[in-house]
Amino acid sequence: MRYNEKELRALSRQPAELAAELGMRGPKKGSVLKRRLVKLVVNFLFYFRTDEAEPIGALLLEHCRVIKEEPSVFSISFIEDPERKYHFECSSEEQCEQWTEALRQASYEFMRKTLISYRNEIQKMTGKDPLEQFGISEEARFQLSSWKV
Amino acid sequence: MAGPGSHSPDAAELRSEPREEHPRPELGRGQEVSGGRRGPSLAAMKLNERSLASYATCDAPADNVGFLYKKGGRHAAYHRRWFVLRGNMLFYFEDPASREPVGVIVLEGCTVELVEASEEFAFAVRFAGARTRTYVLAAESQAAMEGWVKALSRASFDYLRLVVRELEQQLAAMRAGGCLGPGRPPRALPPPKENGCAVWSAELPANPAAASSSRPGPEPPPLPPRRRASASIGPLDVASFAQLHEWYGQEVRALRSQWGRSRAQP
Numbered sequence: 156m157r158y159n160e161k162e163l164r165a166l167s168r169q170p171a172e173l174a175a176e177l178g179m180r181g182p183k184k185g186s187v188l189k190r191r192l193v194k195l196v197v198n199f200l201f202y203f204r205t206d207e208a209e210p211i212g213a214l215l216l217e218h219c220r221v222i223k224e225e226p227s228v229f230s231i232s233f234i235e236d237p238e239r240k241y242h243f244e245c246s247s248e249e250q251c252e253q254w255t256e257a258l259r260q261a262s263y264e265f266m267r268k269t270l271i272s273y274r275n276e277i278q279k280m281t282g283k284d285p286l287e288q289f290g291i292s293e294e295a296r297f298q299l300s301s302w303k304v
Numbered sequence: 305m306a307g308p309g310s311h312s313p314d315a316a317e318l319r320s321e322p323r324e325e326h327p328r329p330e331l332g333r334g335q336e337v338s339g340g341r342r343g344p345s346l347a348a349m350k351l352n353e354r355s356l357a358s359y360a361t362c363d364a365p366a367d368n369v370g371f372l373y374k375k376g377g378r379h380a381a382y383h384r385r386w387f388v389l390r391g392n393m394l395f396y397f398e399d400p401a402s403r404e405p406v407g408v409i410v411l412e413g414c415t416v417e418l419v420e421a422s423e424e425f426a427f428a429v430r431f432a433g434a435r436t437r438t439y440v441l442a443a444e445s446q447a448a449m450e451g452w453v454k455a456l457s458r459a460s461f462d463y464l465r466l467v468v469r470e471l472e473q474q475l476a477a478m479r480a481g482g483c484l485g486p487g488r489p490p491r492a493l494p495p496p497k498e499n500g501c502a503v504w505s506a507e508l509p510a511n512p513a514a515a516s517s518s519r520p521g522p523e524p525p526p527l528p529p530r531r532r533a534s535a536s537i538g539p540l541d542v543a544s545f546a547q548l549h550e551w552y553g554q555e556v557r558a559l560r561s562q563w564g565r566s567r568a569q570p
Contacts, residue, residue, distance in 0.1 A: 156351075156353045156356060156357065156404070156405055156406070156407055156408060157406065157407030157408070158351060158356075158407060158408045158409070158410060159408075159409055159410055159431070159436075159437060160348065160349055161431075161433070161435075161436055161437070162410055162412070162413065162414075162431050162436065163349060163351075163410050164349065165413065165431070165432075165433055165436075166410065166412050166413065169413075197392070197412055197461035197462065198391070198392070198461055209346060209349075210349055211347075211349070211350060212349055212350030212351065213349060213350070213351055213352075214351075214352045214355075215351070215352060215355060215356055215359065215393070217355070217359045217390075217391065217393075218355065218358065218359050218362065219355070233352065233354075233355040233358065234355075234358065235354065235355065235358040236354070262391075263390075263391030263392060263461055263464065264391065266461070266464050266465060266468055267391075267464065269468055270464065270467060270468050270471065273468065273471035273472060273474075273475055274471060276475060277471060277474060277475060277478070280478055281478070285471055285474060286467075289467060289470075291458065291467070294367075294455075294458075296367045
């Protein structure tokens with residue numbers, strides 16, 4: 156699949172929601188744990204060798220599942236292959252909590268659901284659609300019908 | 305920095321792993337990358353392509369779909385492709401029945417412009433920075449073009465996040481018992497550009513991350529939202545949002561004047 160790598164690399168240099176050095180293990184059987192700088196930017200998780208400025212790779216965080224495997228270990232897997240897991244080892248349980256919470260809320264889809272719920276709530280309270288002022292109230296992507304629990 | 309010196313065991317493992325991520329290894333990584341030349345010793349970035357393909361083809365309704373002509377390169381021909389916009393990712397397929405995208409354009413940080421091109425209803429997706437690729441696309445009708453330009457210029461994660469924050473603030477104010485009007489008084493907007501090209505920017509000023517404490521589920525999250533230490537919701541964020549609102553107001557005006565002009569010429 157082609158993709159605009161240059162822009163993705165530029166994105167990896169943007170301010171991060173969260174960044175830390177974690178132990179990372181790839182999904183393949185027999186993968187070894189490696190120290191990586193892991194950086195969450197919008198709905199991408201970039202990972203770098205700890206002494207390098209260019210990312211080794213990125214994970215798009217849509218349709219993913221974040222599971223706490225152990226007190227300080229979490230995994231990321233994707234809907235189409237839930238057994239294929241990327242493991243991340245944190246330095247503390249607290250750090251693990253912080254990451255799992257951030258990653259669960261990191262997707263575009265999650266943000267969309269949040270917007271729809273806020274819109275609905277405000278509409279109930281005021282009788283007005285708060286998206287009208289932004290000129291986006293008719294957009295299909297914000298309709299309640301696209302809501303998926 | 306990845307350089308000729310990085311001949312560690314890591315590098316070897318990196319090169320052997322890609323085979324799993326790329327179902328068509330014979331293409332080679334270099335040919336798959338569109339735009340810009342990579343440095344000689346910079347390894348290609350890995351991406352969870354299987355998950356991307358799955359996201360691209362999932363059953364949920366997309367944010368916009370349709371045929372567009374995509375220019376292959378600066379002096380290349382246009383190819384008709386089936387485009388699917390999901391979130392901040394613009395996928396393109398050979399046709400609607402394809403099971404895997406030919407490619408994807410990550411839209412974060414792009415601007416969308418109308419352009420004069422050999423094809424009618426053309427527009428461009430541009431990125432900031434040197435030697436970045438500009439994607440020239442052409443729709444099959446005026447309406448389709450306008451729909452795509454609107455959708456793409458608002459597709460970024462950053463934009464969505466700003467809207468969510470704004471609503472979050474409104475909710476907080478309401479729950480605190482403050483009275484909040486339906487909107488800000490409209491400012492005087494500058495006139496649209498004379499040459500008929502207007503710029504829509506999906507690019508936003510970098511904002512410190514404000515924590516979204518909302519939990520998934522049908523119930524609205526409890527407020528006030530928990531904030532990270534680095535976040536600040538203050539006049540700066542409000543000003544950015546008002547500015548964004550102005551840009552989009554500008555967009556609508558520019559589009560209207562564009563339609564007016566095109567209708568005046570039979």
